Amino acid sequence: MKSFNLDRRQFLAGSAGLVATSMAAPAGVLAQSQSISALMPGVLLPESLRGPAEAATGAAIENLPYVSPTDTVAKLLAPGAQGRYDLINNMMNFVTEPLMAADALQPLDLSKVPNWDQLSPYWQSQAVMKDGEVYMIPCMWAYDSVLYNKDFIPEDDEVTQSWGVMFDDRYAGRIAPRDDAYQMITLTALHLGVEEPATMSRSDIKEIQAFLISKKANFRTLWSSFGEAVNLMSSQEVWAMVGWMPMRLALQKQGMNVTNNWPSEGLMTFQNGLFIPKGSQKTDLAHAAANFFISQEYASELAKLMDYGVTNEAVINGFSQETIDRVGYDIFDRGVKTYPYTWPAEMDAWIEAWNSFKVA
Amino acid sequence: MPAPRTPKPFPGIRPFGNPLLLMAPGLVFLLCIGLAPVILTVVLSFWRSSIFGTTPDFQFGNYARILAEPVYWQLLVHTLRVALVTTLACLVIGYPLAWFLSTRPNRTKVIWLIAIFVPFWISYVVRTFAWLPILGVNGLINSTLIRIGVIDAPLDWLLYTSGTTYLGLVYVYILFMTLPIYLSLQRLDPLVISAAADLGARPSSILRRVILPLTLPGVLSGSLMVFLLSISAYVTPRLLGGPSGVMFGTIVADQFLTSNNWAFGAALATSLMLVIILVLSLMAMIPPVRRAMLSN
């Protein structure tokens, strides 16, 4: 990376650089009011929480289009990324390893995050630490499972309690996988009996690719984002899909007879953390925003709007038993088998396998 | 169109202004924002990218990967086929439409033109998306057919197949074909057709030997537009294509917008540019095409 930076400086000295900087100048003048660049899934900053979040931060939060955890890592480590982003909210169990290895984050100043004291002891213990300093603060957790329409797929069908419902020929043509290499290959691997998908060999990956291709005719289409997915289920274009907790809620609110499964091979879980990349020039504002995203106000709204799990102790203790049962906030106590999102050793091979599936 | 030779006119007084100064702003801008990015992308395509960043070591790894992995070849062939079929379909569907437009009397022509244009004033993202509620399982077509008793079960193949991708592409790009053909039909001298008819040519040979050759420039520029637009289609295959809704353009875009493998994305983009140059030069070798290009 060092040599690259030198190159970039030389390049900047060129005429093209002059043009670009002269264009950047008026932008600086126009952007007088304060703002921070955030990178977080849109579902974690719904419109109704934007006002309070920006008030608490004292700046506009410009949340850039979010794609995936892989993409977040790549964006942070991409050329010219230093200083582009001020606050990230992403799957900590997934992105910690590459980001810490690349030394891409700054230690957080907990004195600027007073709400840290409101986290439950468990979630405080889950923070990412190095040399006695905190780098990531947990702010929410969730699981991904198969959402299915009970009008078409009976709840008592045994296959619903496995990832196998995605591949069952009886529901052929009515299934929508997610267009995401990591998630689809992981759940297929789990379904095919791979214990540790993240470290599986290339020949295992090839086998999974072949299995996916053999089931391709069963899939109606692939979804890539929240809106597409919800629309697929609500228009009854598909009966089952890999889905998120807020999708289940959105569909239930529309009156759809939709629930989720508890795959016996392991429910995919993740916890999101807040962190500040190196190079951010607006660390005070970023800390203020991070403080809001673990506040009681934010956590209770997020749980209410999205069904997500949260880390603020007061909010956790305030859940009714009915809510806990409905959402599944007690999955860890219930002994549901879980598989936390884990960074795969050979991500490129995974992406290639997924592309081969799509082209096949 | 072979232009009739005219004697060179009196050269006249030189136009005002210094050509270099007049060109300067445009050329500087185009060099910086037009050409420099392309060169930079080609350079970057020899760099090394991983999920941990992009480093400038000169190597052919990205191209080796494109050549070694069959998936990229299959995708390229698939994409070329989609682009060519879309171009042909637009031509076959658009030509009669252009003919119809050019044969309207002057007073109503404007109205017809507006009628054809209005759908294209709406963002093509929306126009593409709108096919979902039309073609879906519970969509307009299926529910209508079921209600009038033509079918019992919804037709699944209406949506999320390669046919849907073609439909979507032709739908959004047909105007880019119709318009240039319409313009070259406008320029067609009706006397030429009368002359051919007077000389005893049958309608079919008038069409083949007179009208088609004379409108070839329009056909070519329309085809070029549609080809370039559909070869890099992104929205249509993603929204309508189903599980196989992947084209070269979507993979290129994914490298930058999703997996952030810049160097590899640059290599894919460079390959696409090369393929386009190759296809265009191959086309330019066909004699009538070459003549039409030169006369344009």
Next chain:
Amino acid sequence: MSVTDTHSGRQAMSEASPRIRVPYANLKRLLTVYVAVLLFVLYLPLGVVALLSFSETGSISFPMGEPTVRWYGEVATNNTLLASLGRSLLIGSLSATIATLIALLLGLAFRHDTKLKPYALGLILLPLLLPGVVGGAVLFVFFGLLGVKNGLWTTVLPAHIVYVLPFAFLTLSPRLKGFNRTIEEAAVDLGARPAMVFTRVVWPIVKPAVFATSLFAFTLSFDEFIRTLFVTGFDRTVPVLFWVTVTEQGAPYLPAMAVIIMLISIAASAVAFLLDSKKK
């Protein structure tokens, strides 16, 4: 009408066009039927969007339940659409103005004979020959490596200018070469300086063409999506907003939003069209 004469740069509708005789009468009838079917297909998606904008259910699909206008209310109170519309109008008019200006200068330069012309032409046409995804990708790489932060003014505006410039040049340049230069020569003969030749002779002649070109450039910019997607920052233009609304939010107010934009573009284009045709 600007859009009709873009690709060839010739005037299309202003000249009287004698009708071409269609040889077979029944072919004529067939053609009419064909065009009717085509028009139906062209308008079907628009009709469906308009219909679904009144859908009661929260999903953009059939069946749609009792008609309701609540999505229009939601769009009206939601300022993201208005903000995006403002941005698209701003970017559209700015990029159209700048590109037309540059194209005008280039067109004037192209009236001279210089050795530079073929190279310049290649440079001008380059962005036109890059397919959208590639055009977006190269700018993404360029701005990324330079460390230019994505934004409306930093990246979107230059991307739009470079995209519309070739179209502006191709539309404008034939008009600059095409007009009768005798008047211009007479003016020079009578001792007019270049500035005067431009303001008093050339400008009045090419003004309508410049106006039409900028209008066309504006429509191109207004509907530009894929290049913008690559370089967009937080401030979205209308097509990017549509994309985000379709894919990320699946918002039930999308059809209402589309109908509103539809009406605005039709009204604006109709006004421009009327102004333009009045002139001729």
